[in-house]
Amino acid sequence: MTDFFTTHKQAILYAVIVVGVVLLLRFLTKLLHNLLEKRSRRKHPNEEPTTIHLTQKILNALWIVLGIMALTFIFIDKESYKAATVNFYLVLYLGIVAVLTLVTASLVQTWFKRKIKQRINKKDDTTSYKFLRYVAIFGVYFIGVLLMLIAFESMRSFAATALGGAGVLAVVAGVASQEALSNLVGGLFIIAFKPFKLGDIIKVDESMIGTVTDITLRHTVIRNYENKMIVIPNAIINKEKLINYDLGERMCCQWIEIGISYDSDVNLAKHIMREECEDHPNLIDNRTEIDKYNNVKKVVVRVISLDDSSVTLRAWAWASNFTDAFVMKCDLYESIKNRFDKEGISIPFPHRTLVFKENQLKELKQQVSQPETTN
Structure with missing residues (x-):
């Protein structure tokens, strides 16, 4: 040792x-x-x-x-x-x-x-x-x-x-x-010019609408109303035309459009739509003092088109923000439909009128009247 x-x-x-x-x-x-x-x-x-x-x-x-x-x-x-x-x-x-x-x-x-x-x-x-x-x-x-x-x-x-x-x-x-560089530059543009920020509700298209939850070097994350996260590259979202519901004034005008049949009472239908809109708790009064003085209705209802089988009515209803406007729209479609049923206002189904020529009509009758042959 x-x-x-x-x-x-x-x-x-x-x-x-x-x-x-x-x-x-x-x-x-x-x-x-x-x-x-x-x-x-x-x-x-x-x-x-x-x-x-x-x-x-x-x-x-x-x-x-x-x-x-x-x-x-x-x-x-x-x-x-x-x-x-x-x-x-x-x-x-x-x-x-x-x-x-x-x-x-x-x-x-x-x-x-x-x-x-x-x-x-x-x-x-x-x-x-x-x-x-x-x-x-x-x-x-x-x-x-x-x-x-x-x-x-x-x-x-x-x-x-x-x-x-x-x-x-x-x-x-x-x-x-x-x-990658396009996404990075796109992110810098978003931060610099602020077309939207975290917490804003934006709409890119009908399938991409929700709240902005994150903006990274590569992409922007949106949480939609199904609680799903939509990841959009910054380069793409910079090119799209989008709606920012929280940019500037947050008040939102919601259109309530319903078609009624030609034989229904248009004035009664307009009155029902106006009443249901005014009774909804999410509705806000967006009239100016001049409008109130001139007795302009809180909710304006007009005929906007005469279609093939229906008369289309539109009500302009205002809410304090996009979320309240969406809830109001869903509630109003239900309540207006129930009122229409009670008051006899019908919402028509699309229909077509078929016109047969005389010769074609005779041939059709012969085919119908001809007895079936059995083997």
Whole structure:
């Protein structure tokens, strides 16, 4: 045993030093973690310090990996020592960059989260902050990856070019597809010109209508009234003609259109429609003072077309927002139909009149009167 210790004295001493350094680094990491955690909880008592916990875990893993690599120096020959040293410093560099990247991204995420929460409490628009959060986090990871690529000889020129000024845009433009760039630019246009924001109700077409829940670098997310999430690329939604029910004045005019038969009383039907609309709780009075003075009705009902088998009536009913207007429309169709049935106003089915020529009519009668032949 004494001979073994004497023979491998330097290696054993080196291993003890490496283990001691690793334990010391883990101890210092623990102290730093506790200090930062107390400070964070004192400043933000309602938030969990996830960034600090993440940093501690990554650093502890890095110290162990570096310790294991340092211990392998005992078992390698002098020819492999140089290559092992290069790999050791490479792992150290990559680990430090990874830690800084993840910590920076987490800090950026936390900062934006707090700002968004503050604006929500103040009932301010959060669209710009949520979109810029995606841009900032993407930028942090992009720079972190480029810094990692610098460590490799074959990728050094590429990373150095990308890190230089306009080189970032050049690399992105060269690597990304045209569609991805279109979506990114589309997202920037949405944030800059604000055709809609988070929480707005928009209508892209008859199948895509709902509340905007998120705007990312690539797409816009809409929650429809079936609670389904519709994902629309920014490049597409920028080209579409859409309706924003929350842009400007939120009051919404809802058309109530119903066709009645030609032998029904038009004036009675108009009166029924006006009464049912005025009795609905979602209806609002949109008349001006001049309209009230001139005794203009709260709900205007007019004949808008004379169709093949019906007279189409339309009522203009106002509601405070799109949601109330939609509910009002559904309720009014039901209540007006019930009133029409009671008052004898009929809603006709489409019908056609067939006219036969005399010769065709004779042939048809002969075919009907001719007895069937049996085999």
